[in-house]
Amino acid sequence: MPINVLMPALSPTMTEGKLARWLKKEGDAVKSGQVLCEIETDKATMEVEAVDEGTLGKILVAGGTEGVKVNTPIAVILEEGESAASAAAPAAAPAPVVAAPAAPPSTAAPASKPAAEPAADAGRVFASPLARRMAEQAGLDISAIRGSGPNGRIVKADIDAARAGGKAVARPAAPAAAAAASVPAPAAVSAAALAAIGPHKLVPLSTMRRVIARRLTESKQQVPHFYLTVDCVIDRLLAGRAALNARSPEKGPGAFKLSVNDFVIKAVAVALRQVPAANASYSDDGILMWDNVDVSVAVAIPGGLITPIVRNADAKGLAQISTEMKDLATRAKDGKLKPEEFQGGGFSISNLGMFGIKEFGAVINPPQGAILAVGAGEQRPIVKDGALAIATVMSCTLSVDHRVIDGAVGAEFLAAFKRIVEDPLAMLL
Numbered sequence: 001m002p003i004n005v006l007m008p009a010l011s012p013t014m015t016e017g018k019l020a021r022w023l024k025k026e027g028d029a030v031k032s033g034q035v036l037c038e039i040e041t042d043k044a045t046m047e048v049e050a051v052d053e054g055t056l057g058k059i060l061v062a063g064g065t066e067g068v069k070v071n072t073p074i075a076v077i078l079e080e081g082e083s084a085a086s087a088a089a090p091a092a093a094p095a096p097v098v099a100a101p102a103a104p105p106s107t108a109a110p111a112s113k114p115a116a117e118p119a120a121d122a123g124r125v126f127a128s129p130l131a132r133r134m135a136e137q138a139g140l141d142i143s144a145i146r147g148s149g150p151n152g153r154i155v156k157a158d159i160d161a162a163r164a165g166g167k168a169v170a171r172p173a174a175p176a177a178a179a180a181a182s183v184p185a186p187a188a189v190s191a192a193a194l195a196a197i198g199p200h201k202l203v204p205l206s207t208m209r210r211v212i213a214r215r216l217t218e219s220k221q222q223v224p225h226f227y228l229t230v231d232c233v234i235d236r237l238l239a240g241r242a243a244l245n246a247r248s249p250e251k252g253p254g255a256f257k258l259s260v261n262d263f264v265i266k267a268v269a270v271a272l273r274q275v276p277a278a279n280a281s282y283s284d285d286g287i288l289m290w291d292n293v294d295v296s297v298a299v300a301i302p303g304g305l306i307t308p309i310v311r312n313a314d315a316k317g318l319a320q321i322s323t324e325m326k327d328l329a330t331r332a333k334d335g336k337l338k339p340e341e342f343q344g345g346g347f348s349i350s351n352l353g354m355f356g357i358k359e360f361g362a363v364i365n366p367p368q369g370a371i372l373a374v375g376a377g378e379q380r381p382i383v384k385d386g387a388l389a390i391a392t393v394m395s396c397t398l399s400v401d402h403r404v405i406d407g408a409v410g411a412e413f414l415a416a417f418k419r420i421v422e423d424p425l426a427m428l429l
Contacts, residue, residue, distance in 0.1 A: 002082060003052050003128075005075040007061075007068045010041045010339055015070055017041050018207055021063040028056045030077055032130050032156050037063070037074070040207055044306070044335040044342075051155045052128040054079045066207070127154035134159040208304040216363050224402040227361050230414045232421045233391045234377050237263055240424045244318065256319040260394075261297070261351050264374055265321050266427050268349060269293045269313035271416040278413040279346050281367040282404045288367075296345030296365070297325060299332045306332050307365065309345040318427070353377060359395040369404035372417075373397040394421075 007017065018040035024030060035047045036056070057078035061068055068074065125143045127135070131154045135142040138159065145162050147154035191202050205213075241258050249255045272279040272293045281288045293314040296307035308328035310321055331337050347369070350362040353376040362373040377394040384391070396417070400410045420426045 002057065003054065003077040003079070004073040005036065005050075005077060007070050007072045007074050008039070008048060009070045010039065010046050011343055014041050014211070016067050016207070017070070018066045019061050019063060019068050019074060020045055022059060023047075024056050026056055026059055030054055030056050032128070044332075044337055046339070050077070051149060052077055052079075053130050054082075057082070125154065126152060128156065130156050131159050135162075138163050206303050212304050215366070219363050219366055223364050223366060225361075225364060226400050226402055226407065226410075227397055228400065228407070228410050228414055229359065229395060229397040230418045231380075232394045232396060232418050233382065234260070234394050234421060235392050237421055237424045238377070238392060248319075256322050258318055258322050260353065260377065261349075261374070262318055262322040262325060263421070263424065263427075264349060264351065264372075265295055265297060265310055265313055265325065266316075266318055267417055267420040268347065268372060269295055269310075269316075270420050270427055271413055272347060273314045274416045275409065275413040277409045278370060278405055280369045280404050281346065282369060282401055283367065287404055290346040292346070294345045294347075296342075296348040296368070297328075298348060298350040298362075299329045301333050301335075306337065306342050307345065307348055308332050308337060308342050348372070349374060353394065359397060361397050362399050364399050364401055366401075369401045370410070370413075371399045373399065 007019070009015075010017070020038040020040045022037045023035050024037070030036065030050045031053045032050055034050050036050050037048050039046050039048055054077040056075060058076045059074070060076065061072070061074040126147065126149075127142055128149075132142060134156065135145070135154075140159065140162055142154060145154055145158050146152070148158050149155045194200075237260070241260065241263065245256075245258055248257065272295075276289065279290045279293060281290070292312055295310045295313045297310065298305050298307050308325075308331075310316070310324060310328075313321060316324070328337070328341060332342070345368065348362070348365050348371040350371060351374040352360060353374055356376050358378065359375045360373050362371045364371050373396065375395040375397075377392045379390055380393045381388055382391045382393065383389070396414070398410055398414055400407075405413075
């Protein structure tokens with residue numbers, strides 16, 4: 001039967017996207033794993049691969065179309081022996097189910113979906129032709145395999161998992177626009193109403209800018225922020241950074257150039273390991289205490305920002321963090337990050353010190369429980385041993401979700417962070 005290809009949810013915040021272009025045309029043969037089209041999400045332009053094989057019978061949404069809702073049919077794949085006429089009216093997609101707020105989406109290829117079946121076919125096993133052939137060749141009972149495609153459809157990855165002796169994991173449900181239904185809508189502001197103020201140029205909102213506007217509004221409306229600030233003396237950190245950079249080879253795979261931000265990432269990770277209560281997120285079912293220390297770092301890109309993640313940052317050395325962060329930032333600006341490289345993370349860092357900003361309060365990125373805003377290191381007068389002295393001081397402000405982290409825990413985390421930053425050797429302990 002004709003198989004609907006649905007607009008996938010490629011990030012936790014995505015409710016709609018732009019179908020940038022088709023890489024296949026009607027009548028082309030399609031194999032599992034081949035790229036069908038490119039979709040512009042709120043974070044990047046992503047390639048969408050086919051899960052099923054057959055012929056691309058009909059394209060329902062043209063390339064360049066904006067505002068395509070998640071789970072909307074965008075094309076129809078025909079199986080062997082089917083005609084294009086059978087693809088003229090594909091079944092409507094069911095309403096998407098709201099995903100759990102803290103669960104990152106699947107990184108599997110976006111799925112194709114069969115047309116809706118009558119209730120009498122509830123016992124039928126849905127599987128792609130490729131999956132059926134693979135199961136038959138491997139001597140597997142396909143009815144005993146748990147499918148990870150939409151509505152439990154069995155795909156190639158499930159057969160591979162079954163052959164390897166593992167379990168096929170069900171695909172998490174896609175987030176829906178209904179997730180934000182309870183958020184009061186801000187007063188609409190039209191360009192026409194503002195036009196009388198003076199000459200202007202209207203810059204259309206990109207998908208990314210719309211999502212940033214919506215999510216930050218939701219964060220400030222729904223998340224009870226409070227703020228804690230510490231001043232860190234970083235002269236020893238700067239001296240250690242200079243000494244380590246002097247040891248780096250000029251060229252080659254072992255070369256590195258540490259930044260202050262690399263030290264901040266490591267210090268945050270070590271502090272989170274020492275104060276695990278700060279490595280947490282809020283959900284209606286309870287507080288999620290994260291086992292891994294995955295640190296998101298805000299990176300400015302054209303049209304907005306993105307937060308690539310340094311995974312298990314507490315277990316990595318400064319040189320590895322530096323190399324990994326430079327690679328992530330470069331690919332973020334080129335729109336080349338994979339979903340798993342920017343989705344998730346338990347804690348965020350936003351550093352505006354390079355712009356000379358002394359101090360600021362960042363907005364929390366839900367479902368994370370906190371974000372650290374890092375200011376510029378600058379020479380300031382301090383009192384040391386009862387006398388005035390000059391030191392390089394960096395102000396850091398922690399924005400905290402009070403539903404997750406209480407004031408005492410936030411203060412304990414900042415005290416640990418300050419201790420580590422002011423004594424960089426503590427990062428090695």
